[in-house]
Amino acid sequence: MTAVTDDIPGVASGPRLAGGLAFAVVSALSFGLSGALASGLLAGGWSAGATVLVRVGLAAVVVLPLGIWALGGRWDVLRRNAGTVVLYGLLAVAGAQFCYFSAVQHMQVGPALLIEYTAPAAVVCWLWLRHGQRPGPVTLVGAAVAALGLVLVLDLLSGADLSPVGVAWSLAAMVGAASYFLISADTTSGLPPLALAAGGLVVGSLALALLGLVGLLPMRASTAAVSYADREVAWWVPLLVLGLVTAAVAYCTGIAAGRRLGSRLASFVALLEVVAGVLFAWLLLEELPRAVQLVGGLLVLVGVVGVKLGERQTARVEPTPA
Template sequence: MTPDTSATPRTGLGAGLALAVVSAVTFSLSGPLAAGLFATGWSPGAVVLVRVAIGAVVVLPFGVVALRGDWSPVRRNLRLLLAYGALGVAATQFCYFAAVQHMQVGPALLIEYSSPAAVVAWLWLRHGQRPGRTTVGGIALAAAGLVLVLDLAGARLDPVGVAWALGAMVGVSAYFLLNARTDTGLPPLSLAAGGLVVGAALLGLLAAVGVMPVTGSAAPVTLAGAVVPAWAVLAALGVVTAGIAYVTGVAAGRRLGARPASFVGLLEVVSAVFFAWVFLGELPRPVQLVGGLLVLAGVVVVQQGEAATRRTPPTIEPTVEPAGKP
């Protein structure tokens, strides 16, 4: 993994938090919208491919304009763009859907969304960014809430599914770590555009060689009791849950850093439960509501811990004068 800059001072933290929430909420729409397409005969691979491809087409012009004619940041960061597209986009999507073919959705999501803990561990072991006690307490609250939200009663684990889910977790962790890079010179729009283009190309290759089955349907989709054309659902998936979600995610990571942004990202799970209720009529159980409150509390506590860390002045070592110097 390329060097992370999460330890550098950040500006615009309020805006970063708002952008992170927008990113989490827009990402969370993908599940309920995709579920409507699955019911009409769409395969997960087809939905993911079309979603990412539309996102790439929508964001790419803005990413090019953001460069202002200077393509040197792209040339300097080709490896980063390839890693972002391969891990943060393609691997995250492909590995998750591969995991749910072998295990239940709840455990797969729990493993994938353990990514904030992986981000914390990476920054601690690789960059010496040890989390404070408040941050650790927030991690514990959020983890407990995530277990309740996903409602894992009676869940079974499959070794192959666990391996794929861990792959998705690595992809999500890379997404947050690379979003937080402030030393690349790449505008957020350009990073998001490059990642989506690379991700779409890799997913298209997987579909072309038959590794990722792709089937679709022109049948309309039923959402929230309304009949919606399939193209409208696909457009929403591409523009909102890929284009807007990735752009705001990069912008949030630049302002917050990898660790805080990854924990705000847990709101995606809570928001997905809400949208499943709105669009699919899947009423959340009381235990899931309690879990959602715990996740929210954990995110708030983590943000407070990170803010306290930023306010702590650096330790200045006293200067020792050489012996005999007046």
């Protein structure tokens, strides 16, 4: 298994930075759409387990041919990185989603999502402890501002009941999310991003199916029409979008972003997923965001900029690893 990541600050610049940010934004928007779409399916009789299995399974079917094409016959690269692919599928795909859905069975969605999205802080701590990449003061301030923005976006200032069991599941989901950013940013393995995405989705699908077979992940489906913003659509429409957009596109662009930006910056840009989730809930579920949530979204953007500025300062004072 290769090293998880060597996240060199300041690597991304110019077109590489612009491309990485574009991929990261597309990934965040795609992931952010999943919550609103899944809510309609859950209200229509689908279980969380069945929804996430179809989502990941469909994405695996779509991305697998692309992953094989990206390998170009270099099966030795896949064999050398088999451990990384399995770890990615179990933690970043199946683990993160299974733990998140388990968390929301015991607590509100907002607090569970906020706890999961402490992952960027975990990424910064890992890079500091494991690779000696000590965050500068600007990075720390940016992280704090982004965290405050998330609190406002999720409207937690009014207070929320936290279940110890739910918190434990949310922290486990955070580990999965942090693993997603760290493994996605690994540029030393030689494994193409599409191959990593395909392998992870296949492993994740198999793991979720196994959880369903043993009864740990309830599987319940329905062919009833699904309602969004007072409009009904066929049940297969949101499932198709969940698989193609919120999984296939989201994971592929997320890995591409991590390769260009590094795990630290990519993880903070991914905080836009929470903002996107609020906006899509507004459009599809008619859940209007409050003014405080809009302010929170702005703070998230400010925090992301702060993290990038902090990386540039770190790049000037830290030697580049050989």
